[in-house]
Amino acid sequence: MRADELPKADLVLEGHFDKDHERRYAHVPFEVPSGRRQLHIRYAYSDQIDSDPLITGGNTLDIGLFDERGIAASSAGFRGWSGSNKMELTIDETWATPPYRKGRIGAGTWHVLLGPYKVGPRGCDWKVEVWFDPGLRSPWRMSGAVRRVDPDPLPAAREGWLRGDLHCHTLYSDGDSWPQEMLIAGSEAGLDFLGVTDHNNVGHQLAYGPGGDGLPIVLPGVEVTTYGGHWNAWGTDRWWEFREPEAQAVERTMRAAAESGAVVSICHPKPFGPPWEYAVDGGFHAVEVWNGPWAQLNAASLAYWEELLRRGVRRAAVGGSDTHYLHRSGVPAGHLDALGTPTTWVDAGDRPTVATILAALRDGRSFVSASPRGPQLYLEPDRGRAGRVALEVRNGAGARLELITAARSPQRLVVDSSAWDATFDVPAGAGFARAQLVSERGDVVALSNPVWADRL
Ligand SMILES: [Zn+2]
Structure with a gap:
């Protein structure tokens, strides 16, 4: 059975969001009977438009899923979030649509998480269909061996300094590649480490593994994606609360991530970044002053950081390419992604490990440059x-x-x-x-x- 051949759904949930629901998550409960091994969910909504912040006038509805273990902030029941990137998803005991987590389909009350990121003038009519045990086979084939091309020799760095990229996306959020492909692209670019930051998920971390051994060292991370801005955490293996877009809640969560040992950084605080709307000084170690090619409005991010420095708020500068697409053809020139554009260089001392790289980022023993060549x-x-x-x-x-x-x-x-x-x-x-x-x-x-x- 393929997803496009499914019979009538077992369960249909429907509703409507008005403008005043915009950017406020809703949790829609549904009952899962016992003894199920697979769940398929498809959703649809009116006046659908792309999530690009430049496009307005219609609806963009994000989706995520919690199982019977509940919807609390650190719940083990969080099965994944795919933004508006995927219109259907399957969770099976033995496989799942990335970024969702496979595993037990427990009986009880599950919740579809719906996030009306944009609500147009006519409001948003939505429908979620659920199938129990439809018997779908996995259409996902993780690419295995990919031939690696060694980069041309790069200019030598100072002893103990490593080059890396701190920001990228895979099929575990809105990218087009598997983690292994991203690692190989990183090694071809000459990177020593890679911060892996899919949106509101950690499923990619397992697929990446630790890296190293000729591939970039993996800094396990997540891009916490809220409706008022994004923040990266590296050195964490769990998801962090993203549903509350109020400055106080965001600062509290960043602080908790930092206290857990993660390095926390505000992402792309510039127009269309999307921007950072929270007026908070606390909870983060760093600012992503450079996201993608410099000319893409990074002067605004630099100005944001410099204003903090002038007020004596001591935060480090980092950079990240925000690479999404390694394969896509037809991407307009200037929108092509390249790992290492920009590159963040860190002083890892005599041991290149996740811990020494994180410590250098936290302390600002680092600089950012246009590419791995400097x-x-x-x-x-x-x-x-x-x-x-x-x-x-x-x-x-x-x-x-x-x-x-x-x-x-x-x-x-x-x-x-x-x-x-x-x-x-x-x-x-x-x-x-x-x-x-x-x-x-x-x-x-x-x-x-x-x-x-x-x-x-
Ligand atoms: Zn982002």
Whole structure:
């Protein structure tokens, strides 16, 4: 039996959302009888439009599923969330539509989670159909062996420094590839680590495995996707509450994730990121100041971060490509994804492990550059000389270096060789110093984390 040959559904749930339901999740209960081994769910709704924030005037309805173990914030009953990306899903004891979790179909009250992300002027009429034990076979074939192409040799980094990408998506949310394909693409790009961040799911983590052994080291993570902004957590194996789009609740959840040992970062705080709408200073370690190619409005994310720094809110800068598509053809130029665009470089010391990479991200012992080829930009206290910072730039010849502090206008110098260094005074009242490299076109091609004046 195929999903398009199914007979009449066993159960039909229907309802309507008005404009005032927009961005408020609803939990729709239904009863699962005992002895079932498979559940198939299909949904449909009126005036359907794409989830792209630029498109308005109709409805976008997200879906997720909780089993009989309940809908609480950390419930083991969370079986998955697929946004508006999939119109039907199967959960079987032995397989499931990604990102949903396979396993026992327990008897009792389950809940379909419906999220009216957008509600148009006519409201949203929705229908959810449920089949019990329809006998569907898995149409999902995880690709196994994929031939790996070794990258051309990359410019050497400093001893102990690793290059990685912190943000990508697979078939376990709205990407087009399997985790194994993403890992291989990462190794072809020359990455040493990969932060794996499907939306509101952790099912991808198991499929990735730990990486390493010639592949990028996997930082297990999740992109917590709320209706007022997204945040990444790396170093966590569980899902985090995404249903409450109020600043206080979001900050509370980020704090809980941070306290559990995860590194927490605000994602793409820029127009169409989608943006970050929560006015909170606490609960996160980092800001994704650079998401995808620089020209895609990342100046707004940089300005958001710099405003925090100027207020003395000490947060690290990170970057991520937000890669979704490794295969899709017909993607317009400029929208093609490339792992490592940008690349985040971290000082992992003498042991490249998940723990040392997370520690470097948390502490801001890192910088971000346009690609795995660099340029490389190392900024640190000038050893033995108080009140000064030392800079080293590799493979940045021709770019303009800007040294920025809270206190005075930026100092600018042209980098005139591929191995370049300099030192700068940072007066006690300067707050912080950070550096960035800017191309002739005016794009940032590398940026450092800040050195704080009170630690010089
Ligand atoms: Zn996002």
